[in-house]
Amino acid sequence: MVEIVLGWLVCILFSTRLGSVRGRTGDGFAAGFLLGPVGVIYAGFMPYGTVKCNHCRMWCFKDADVCHNCGRTH
């Protein structure tokens, strides 16, 4: 039983990490928490959380404070 709980926690860590590199930390955590190993696979394949900057029209991460291209808040 303890092994299953620990394995599940590792899955949550992995999927949260996979989500964070895509700008979707919360989605990654939720996937690992709810789905475990399946959530890790889901987090590995889910699309990047991007949004278009209002100033330069470049794609930036949704949870970024400033645009990586023009440096303004989007």
Ligand SMILES: [Zn+2]
């Ligand atoms: Zn911009």
